[in-house]
Amino acid sequence: MADKPTKGLADVVAASTALSDIDGKAGLLFYRGYDIHDLAGRTTFEETAHLLQHGTLPNRDQLAEYGAELVRGRALGSLVEQNVVEIAEKQEPMEALRTLLSLTSADDPDKDSNAADANLRKAARLTALQPILVARFHAARRGVEAPEPDPDKSIAANFLRQITGKEPTPREVEIFDECLVLHADHTMNASTFAARVCAATLSDMHSAVVAAIGTLKGPLHGGANEQVMRTLETLDPTGVADAVRAKLAGGEKIMGFGHRVYKTEDPRATHLRRMSEELGEASGDDTYYRMSKEMEEVVFAEKGLYPNVDFYAATVYHFLGIPTDLFTPVFSVSRMAGWTAHVIEQHADNRLIRPDSEYIGARDQKWVHIDER
Numbered sequence: 032m033a034d035k036p037t038k039g040l041a042d043v044v045a046a047s048t049a050l051s052d053i054d055g056k057a058g059l060l061f062y063r064g065y066d067i068h069d070l071a072g073r074t075t076f077e078e079t080a081h082l083l084q085h086g087t088l089p090n091r092d093q094l095a096e097y098g099a100e101l102v103r104g105r106a107l108g109s110l111v112e113q114n115v116v117e118i119a120e121k122q123e124p125m126e127a128l129r130t131l132l133s134l135t136s137a138d139d140p141d142k143d144s145n146a147a148d149a150n151l152r153k154a155a156r157l158t159a160l161q162p163i164l165v166a167r168f169h170a171a172r173r174g175v176e177a178p179e180p181d182p183d184k185s186i187a188a189n190f191l192r193q194i195t196g197k198e199p200t201p202r203e204v205e206i207f208d209e210c211l212v213l214h215a216d217h218t219m220n221a222s223t224f225a226a227r228v229c230a231a232t233l234s235d236m237h238s239a240v241v242a243a244i245g246t247l248k249g250p251l252h253g254g255a256n257e258q259v260m261r262t263l264e265t266l267d268p269t270g271v272a273d274a275v276r277a278k279l280a281g282g283e284k285i286m287g288f289g290h291r292v293y294k295t296e297d298p299r300a301t302h303l304r305r306m307s308e309e310l311g312e313a314s315g316d317d318t319y320y321r322m323s324k325e326m327e328e329v330v331f332a333e334k335g336l337y338p339n340v341d342f343y344a345a346t347v348y349h350f351l352g353i354p355t356d357l358f359t360p361v362f363s364v365s366r367m368a369g370w371t372a373h374v375i376e377q378h379a380d381n382r383l384i385r386p387d388s389e390y391i392g393a394r395d396q397k398w399v400h401i402d403e404r
């Protein structure tokens with residue numbers, strides 16, 4: 032008989048990875064050995080994606096080459112072009128992205144190969160495509176044309192302009208770029224695990240990231256950032272503490288708090304809190320930032336829980352002018368760098384991922400004819 036399962040696979044080591052590492056007690060996160068505090072605010076998202084996918088922080092030539100690959104990778108393909116309007120009418124953002132991303136494989140010249148070089152090319156294309164898909168979806172649902180991305184600008188700069196319709200300030204671009212860096216990878220989180228399970232059957236990278244998008248969507252994972260904003264929007268700014276206490280007393284989970292691995296401050300939340308404060312002040316109305324701080328204090332006092340990456344990301348995105356229902360899609364724009372790197376790593380040293388289960392159902396049942404049941 033199998034061993035007793037660990038519910039939710041807590042503390043089970045499911046894969047070896049050289050991509051990222053977490054110390055949950057100390058609140059540390061590393062991408063390929065670099066402390067997230069060193070990378071955040073100093074390294075661009077493009078450099079971070081290169082670090083994850085290629086293994087090194089790029090020099091200037093490598094970054095120029097990778098940047099050109101990202102620009103070439105933005106072509107959406109015929110199936111997306113033909114279907115995006117109807118999809119945008121009928122599907123919610125994360126549903127739509129799951130569909131749209133899947134459609135892009137049709138035109139991918141490397142779709143039939145899991146070889147290392149093909150995977151690297153696909154990783155760059157998918158990283159380039161995801162922000163464009165979000166922008167095209169958002170434009171299509173509003174019945175407008177998405178502004179063309181500028182080949183000389185970063186993913187962060189193009190995305191903000193495409194989504195908000197305004198030219199972002201250099202500081203807004205810096206902040207958003209830092210958000211993308213902070214969300215790029217996170218060991219064996221649920222969506223990355225889903226991607227690796229799919230890849231380990233020797234299925235292709237597009238299939239693996241579709242599984243990941245579907246997994247990120249849930250409110251216990253990436254979907255929490257949208258729920259944080261929905262909570263803030265429904266709270267009375269003068270009654271935050273009482274409302275949060277009442278929710279907790281009623282057994283409700285407060286979205287954006289708690290973490291499977293971190294038992295102290297999530298190092299990404301430290302940066303996001305600071306960015307939320309800065310943007311709140313700059314906006315002239317920092318109510319949501321102040322409400323968030325109050326929520327943080329109450330949840331800690333009542334439950335000893337810390338905010339996770341999704342908590343302050345919500346107000347940062349809000350202050351940047353991103354619509355609330357695009358918060359989780361934004362997460363996917365960043366995490367695409369990590370998912371694709373994990374698929375590369377899985378394919379490079381593969382074994383089918385197939386855990387065991389503990390059977391808890393009935394035994395010794397006797398079949399009876401349908402007329403006698």
Ligand SMILES: CC(=O)SCCNC(=O)CCNC(=O)[C@H](O)C(C)(C)COP(=O)(O)OP(=O)(O)OC[C@H]1O[C@@H](n2cnc3c(N)ncnc32)[C@H](O)[C@@H]1OP(=O)(O)O
Nearest residue numbers: 250251252253255283284285286287288289290291339341
């Ligand atoms: C990018 C990310 O995915 S970050 C996580 C995003 N998700 C969220 O913010 C959703 C809210 N948080 C949660 O649901 C959880 O903290 C998770 C899913 C992140 C981690 O879950 P787990 O490690 O399985 O912890 P679990 O859900 O079992 O919680 C342990 C205890 O803390 C409580 N708890 C955990 N998170 C919260 C919360 N946000 N609000 C209130 N109570 C909570 C649970 O109710 C449980 O209490 P109990 O032992 O009295 O039943």
Ligand SMILES: O=C([O-])CC(=O)C(=O)O
Nearest residue numbers: 216217219220221291340
């Ligand atoms: O690691 C996790 O379980 C969730 C998380 O914070 C992430 O995916 O960034």
